[in-house]
Amino acid sequence: MDLPQAFIDKYQDLLGSASGPFLQALQEPGQKGFRINPLKAQQTPRDLSLTKKVPYGQWGYFGQVAGKGIDHLTGLVYSQEPSAQFVGEVVNAKPGEKILDLAAAPGGKSTHIASQLNGQGLLWTNEIFFARAKILSENIERFGVKNAIVSSMDASDLAKALPAYFDKVLLDAPCSGEGMFRKDHDAIQYWSAYYPTECAMRSHEILESAVKLVRPGGELIYSTCTFAPEEDEQTIAWLVKHYPEFTIEAIDRPAGSGIQAGRPEWADGNPDLARTARLWPQDLPGEGHFVARLKKAELAEDERPVKAPKAQKPSKMSQADVTLMEHFFQESLPGFDLDESRLRTFGDRVFLLPVDCPDLSKTKVLRAGLCLGTLKKNRFEPDHALALAVNPSQAGKQVYDLDAHDDLATYIHGDVINTKDDLQKGFVLMTANGNGLGWAKFVNGQLKNFFPKGLRY
Numbered sequence: 001m002d003l004p005q006a007f008i009d010k011y012q013d014l015l016g017s018a019s020g021p022f023l024q025a026l027q028e029p030g031q032k033g034f035r036i037n038p039l040k041a042q043q044t045p046r047d048l049s050l051t052k053k054v055p056y057g058q059w060g061y062f063g064q065v066a067g068k069g070i071d072h073l074t075g076l077v078y079s080q081e082p083s084a085q086f087v088g089e090v091v092n093a094k095p096g097e098k099i100l101d102l103a104a105a106p107g108g109k110s111t112h113i114a115s116q117l118n119g120q121g122l123l124w125t126n127e128i129f130f131a132r133a134k135i136l137s138e139n140i141e142r143f144g145v146k147n148a149i150v151s152s153m154d155a156s157d158l159a160k161a162l163p164a165y166f167d168k169v170l171l172d173a174p175c176s177g178e179g180m181f182r183k184d185h186d187a188i189q190y191w192s193a194y195y196p197t198e199c200a201m202r203s204h205e206i207l208e209s210a211v212k213l214v215r216p217g218g219e220l221i222y223s224t225c226t227f228a229p230e231e232d233e234q235t236i237a238w239l240v241k242h243y244p245e246f247t248i249e250a251i252d253r254p255a256g257s258g259i260q261a262g263r264p265e266w267a268d269g270n271p272d273l274a275r276t277a278r279l280w281p282q283d284l285p286g287e288g289h290f291v292a293r294l295k296k297a298e299l300a301e302d303e304r305p306v307k308a309p310k311a312q313k314p315s316k317m318s319q320a321d322v323t324l325m326e327h328f329f330q331e332s333l334p335g336f337d338l339d340e341s342r343l344r345t346f347g348d349r350v351f352l353l354p355v356d357c358p359d360l361s362k363t364k365v366l367r368a369g370l371c372l373g374t375l376k377k378n379r380f381e382p383d384h385a386l387a388l389a390v391n392p393s394q395a396g397k398q399v400y401d402l403d404a405h406d407d408l409a410t411y412i413h414g415d416v417i418n419t420k421d422d423l424q425k426g427f428v429l430m431t432a433n434g435n436g437l438g439w440a441k442f443v444n445g446q447l448k449n450f451f452p453k454g455l456r457y
């Protein structure tokens with residue numbers, strides 16, 4: 001790999017004798033990783049081995065996920081290089097918290113946060129570019145997340161809609177991507193000596209909104225996949241100077257993980273910058289990241305408490321539509337707890353809103369909780385998202401084990417399956433490796449295929 005001379009000079013200057021191993025590491029192949037999804041009923045992958053664990057976090061392993069493999073299609077794994085997995089560990093979401101992932105596509109950190117929340121609380125995951133937000137939404141769907149709102153908004157609009165709303169806000173900033181050089185050689189083409197400064201200015205702009213979104217006493221987590229001090233320590237130095245209500249908190253760096261402290265001398269010398277974390281590719285098996293954790297001061301007693309935002313109202317659905325849905329759930333998902341007070345329609349699609357769903361009227365949302373399905377004329381058709389979010393035990397007898405019947409390839413291809421199984425007329429949950437993969441409709445000895453056309457092969 002040909003690194004720009006200005007890049008080499010810069011890091012020789014910053015790192016001195018340590019620059020040799022750093023520049024050498026960038027020439028070596030990186031290690032792939034993935035995380036297991038604890039939201040799934042069955043958590044042993046079919047094709048991936050769980051022998052080599054990433055040294056931090058509960059769910060991370062080394063190995064390469066096959067994009068069309070069953071572990072990926074059922075949402076049992078999320079491909080994420082090891083150093084990126086540390087960011088979620090620093091977020092450390094607790095079930096019940098309200099978390100915002102501000103720059104979230106394609107969803108590596110968001111799916112990690114969803115694992116930590118374990119269905120309780122709210123994950124608001126946002127991506128400014130709509131095309132990328134759609135990919136984020138698909139990944140949230142495959143992961144089987146029920147309590148996420150996916151939006152595509154500018155950070156300043158989000159700050160107007162939900163001021164001081166979140167317990168924790170993650171900004172995994174769009175950056176100069178020096179930590180991507182090994183994985184993505186195009187990242188080198190974008191790079192110039194001035195590029196980190198440009199990216200830092202964009203980070204400052206997004207942070208001006210991010211600080212408003214954190215509740216008093218809440219946390220802001222800032223991360224990049226670049227080594228550039230302009231975007232890392234210097235940006236955090238800028239932040240605490242302009243927003244003194246934020247203090248830099250220590251990050252626990254597990255012994256033996258190879259994670260290093262941030263470098264105060266590369267910014268304004270503020271010793272608290274040593275509380276940030278740097279992941280260097282010469283010190284650990286990963287591409288490289290920077291992470292900082294900041295706490296916003298609590299409000300003083302005489303300060304006015306922030307007004308609680310309005311809650312999202314459910315939709316008033318017609319009795320006929322509710323009956324259609326109830327019929328589907330009784331027949332095909334009898335074990336699913338359908339809380340009718342949280343149903344919200346968007347056109348003909350019905351969503352089960354997260355328990356803590358704020359008013360969505362000033363937001364641009366692609367997914368509001370779990371998409372249950374679509375109301376068609378005189379019938380309810382379950383959504384693919386529902387198949388990925390349920391535990392197969394909730395489907396009672398309306399389950400078809402594709403492995404046991406040796407029908408997996410037929411189903412993924414989109415073909416009809418003939419069966420003599422004792423199934424009731426109606427929708428059947430199709431499972432692979434113990435987890436939901438999609439729907440089929442059983443009529444006259446045939447399972448009609450509802451696997452999404454875009455996923456078939």
Ligand SMILES: C[S@@+](CC[C@H](N)C(=O)[O-])C[C@H]1O[C@@H](n2cnc3c(N)ncnc32)[C@H](O)[C@@H]1O
Nearest residue numbers: 103104105106107108109128129172173174206
């Ligand atoms: C480092 S990536 C996020 C990766 C993601 N957190 C993950 O783990 O999969 C940064 C994201 O910021 C988005 N972005 C670019 N410009 C932005 C802006 N001005 N405001 C907010 N997000 C922006 C990019 O499109 C990109 O998806």
